[in-house]
Amino acid sequence: MTRIRRGLPAGLALLPVLPAAAQDLRMPSTLRYGSGLLDVPVASVLPHMAVVGTYSGFGISVDRTIALDRRGRPAGTGGGYEKWVSDGAFAIGLFDRIELGATIQHVDSEEKGGRMLGGFARLSLPTFSVEHLDLAVGARYVSSPSYGDGYLDGLQPGRLGYPDYRLHNHARGVKEVRTNVTPYVVASARVLRAERFDLTLTGGWGAGLFSAGDDRDFYSEAEAGGILAGAALHFGLGGGRLLNLMAEFNGFDANAGAQLDLGGIRVGGFALGLASDAHSMYRSRKFGVLASVAFCVAEGTLCGGRTDPAAQPDPGPAEAELERMRRDSIARARAEEERRLAAEREAAERERMRRAAAERRTLEEMVFFDYDRSAIREDAAAALAAKVEVLLALPAVRLRLDAHADERGGPEYNMRLSAERGEAVVAFFVEAGLEAGRFAVVSHGESRPLVQGAGEEVWARNRRVQFVITAGVGDLGR
Secondary structure, three states: OHHHHHHHHHHHOOOOOOOOOOOOOOOOOEOOOEOEOOOOEOOOOOOOOEEEEEEEEEEEEEEEEEEEOOOOOEEEEEEEEEEEEEEEEEEEEEOOOEEEEEEEEEOOOHHHOOOEEEEEEEEEEOOOOOOOEEEEEEEEEEOOOOOOOOOOOOEOOOOOOOOOOOOEOOOOOOOOOOOOEEEEEEEEEEEEEOOOEEEEEEEEEEOHHHOOOOOOOOOOOOOOOOEEEEEEEEEEEEOOEEEEEEEEEOOOOEEEEEEEEOOOEEEEEEEEOOOOOOOOOOOOOEEEEEEEEEEEOOOOEEOOOOOOHHHOOOOOOOHHHHHHHHHHHHHHHHHHHHHHHHHHHHHHHHHHHHHHHHHHHHHHOOEEOOOOOOOOOHHHHHHHHHHHHHHHHOOOOEEEEEEOOOOOOOHHHHHHHHHHHHHHHHHHHHHOOOOHHHEEEEEOOOOOOOOOOOOHHHHHHHOEEEEEEEEOHHHOOO
16 A cells, blocks of 8 residues: 555656666655555666655555454454555665665554554666666565564565554465565666657566465455556646656556656555455555655755656757758858968968068178278177078078278279178178078179268268178068
8 A cells, every 4th residue: 555655656757768867856756665656666766865755545444354264264254444544655866776765654553563664775777778778676675563462473564554463474274475575676668758748667576565475365366476567657747747647566456546746746646456346455446645745955956847758858850950950060160160270371471471571680681890891890790690590591592792881992992892891791601601602792882872971970881781682582481
């Protein structure tokens, strides 16, 4: 029963899609097995640090009970009774792989069965090669009821989560019953996804409460050897709301229910024992309600209703649209690359022109001489050394050296003196490792003064060698 209520929320948990993926936060854990349908677990687990608390209850109303003999066989009938059965559970997800929880299935006086407390755990297994499928192994434990010294030891929990003094593990002539521990394996798959809803199926096998007690007539009318199965439809209603419809077979009974998820707060109703019509606790239809709250610890808020099935990511653009987007992306990338290269070329050209201008200034810088001398002065040597550095780097460059003298002295003398000054510069270049053939000396004597007039300042400016680039100007700046 307890699992019933918890089952509803768990039905939601059925949406595991990819290997190792935790269930959607819309889907809280149910009682007894953690995430599940009404009375069977599913293969997905709660996301990491998602916490779910659940209450469920249902009524039992029978007109007679079945009395047993010492062999556990029906020996007569007793009076009927009515009772409302309540229980609760707490579950938490860890690492998107593990779900743990604790349950309170019965708290009452000893004469009515005492306390029945339990816990559950499930481990999600990877399914690397199968999409939309989850696998898991798990187990549930619940303590036995205790009616005091008046009853035999070895009482076992019944599948309704309600204490029953008739169910024990050592009745004569029948199989032993062990239902404290219920291990199971389970698989869940999403088999249909439409615009407004998802369909998921679950199947598995379990021992304990899924199969034990199958030969007790009062306990089991039909059984399937531990096989469990279920289905859930998840309808997206918009605004983070979700409607879940569930049906299942828990190894003994067919159950069904519905649950409305209002964004982390869930309410629902269910019916148990749909295939039963007899008048006993296990063979009567039972109706109940469920309420559940899911909280995301890391986010500090309710964590239901993240997305509706209709709001799940759509398949994306059509193939033609994807191709157009791909071409546009390539075109944008090419245009951006062309702009980048153009900017780099422009920057490189600006830098080349800057270097060319600097090299031209260095090569065309004049050098000056002392009166009546052709020796290279210290300041002239520094200027010529800078020219040598450029000329060594640019072997195609050729220079014409225009040599001059001031007006003092005769014309023939000044022509000879200016020629000596030009040859002195060429000798400097040759000594620095340059070929003499790259330079031509033209002597002008006093015929082309740089500055007109007389006086030492004027004459000092006219005693000079000027440089003209005659070849290789296009190599400047490279």
